[in-house]
Amino acid sequence: MSLPPVTFMQTSDPYIYAGMLMQTSCTVKAFCKRHKFHYEAYIGIKRGLAPWHSTYNRIYMLKELVERGYRGWAIYLDADAFILDQDFDLEHLLTTQANKAAILTLAGAPEGWWDVNAGVMIMNLRHPSTRSLIRRWKELLDRVPDKVLMEAEVWADGLDDQSFLQVALRQWPAIRRHIHFSSMDVINSPQASFIRQFIRLMGSVEERSLLIEREVASILLGAG
Numbered sequence: 001m002s003l004p005p006v007t008f009m010q011t012s013d014p015y016i017y018a019g020m021l022m023q024t025s026c027t028v029k030a031f032c033k034r035h036k037f038h039y040e041a042y043i044g045i046k047r048g049l050a051p052w053h054s055t056y057n058r059i060y061m062l063k064e065l066v067e068r069g070y071r072g073w074a075i076y077l078d079a080d081a082f083i084l085d086q087d088f089d090l091e092h093l094l095t096t097q098a099n100k101a102a103i104l105t106l107a108g109a110p111e112g113w114w115d116v117n118a119g120v121m122i123m124n125l126r127h128p129s130t131r132s133l134i135r136r137w138k139e140l141l142d143r144v145p146d147k148v149l150m151e152a153e154v155w156a157d158g159l160d161d162q163s164f165l166q167v168a169l170r171q172w173p174a175i176r177r178h179i180h181f182s183s184m185d186v187i188n189s190p191q192a193s194f195i196r197q198f199i200r201l202m203g204s205v206e207e208r209s210l211l212i213e214r215e216v217a218s219i220l221l222g223a224g
Contacts, residue, residue: 004089004126005072006021007038009061011080014043020209023216030223031083037092055161059141062123062134068099071126077157080208081188081197082216086223088194094122101127101178105188108139113176114169118162119197120188129178133168140164146216 002011008028012021025041046060058076066076067145073094077083097103103122108113126129141164153160167173182188187195190202196215198208 003094005038006035006090006094007040007065007070007074007209008032009056009058009074009076010079011042011054011061013051015047015108015206016051017079017089018043018053020205020212021079021111023209024079027082027084027086027219028077029218030185032085033224034086036115037090044078045132050150050153051054052154052160053149054155056141058118059134059138059164062125063138065175066125066131066134074121074123076118076121076123077195078222080199080212081120081195082212082219083194084192084196084215084219085194086219090194095179097180098124099127100124100180101175102134103127103180103187105184110190112170114166114179116162116169117188118165119199120195122182122187124195127178129175131169133172133175135164136168136172137161144192 008031010021010025010028012018019045025039029039040061042057042061044057045051046057047053048056062076069179093103101124104116105120106113107117114167115205123134141149143160144159149159162180184192186193188197190196198211202208
């Protein structure tokens with residue numbers, strides 16, 4: 001079986017996380033160049049005004065991929081996530097999970113199967129359930145009036161994209177069988193072996209940026 005197209009995606013606001021994205025994207029672009037994958041990034045705010053509103057960018061980016069007729073794998077990484085293992089056999093992982101709609105990880109202290117971390121997501125856009133999930137996810141965002149969105153001061157006010165994704169999953173329990181739940185030892189954690197993420201609990205943007213800068217330099221040096 002030939003591997004469908006693979007596209008890595010990242011996004012950030014233009015003010016707070018853009019510098020961090022410039023660092024982590026170096027590892028993602030290096031991996032894509034080495035393995036002949038695609039890369040897309042968007043810096044800005046697709047809906048809203050506050051920097052944290054850029055959290056919704058990923059929803060729009062995935063929806064735009066679907067509307068463009070893209071039917072490959074879309075792999076999303078937050079600005080604080082980077083690829084540690086430049087030799088990781090991603091083709092093997094995607095081939096073995098080709099019948100799944102998505103590869104996700106649970107949050108650190110999960111409340112249920114739907115309590116996923118949206119910081120790193122591997123989405124199979126060939127799967128109809130994935131396209132339906134993205135549509136449901138965006139519909140939840142579309143229901144939020146602009147006035148309510150503007151009054152929400154911080155990401156944790158319950159209007160963040162991750163909360164909406166969790167709601168979409170809870171409302172559609174049948175999709176659970178189409179999701180492969182990866183170990184946090186592989187993706188989406190500070191200790192992950194493939195895609196590592198330096199989450200908010202690790203410190204401020206500035207503190208994490210310094211840690212990421214050191215990691216990225218080591219990764220790129222090791223990768224030649």
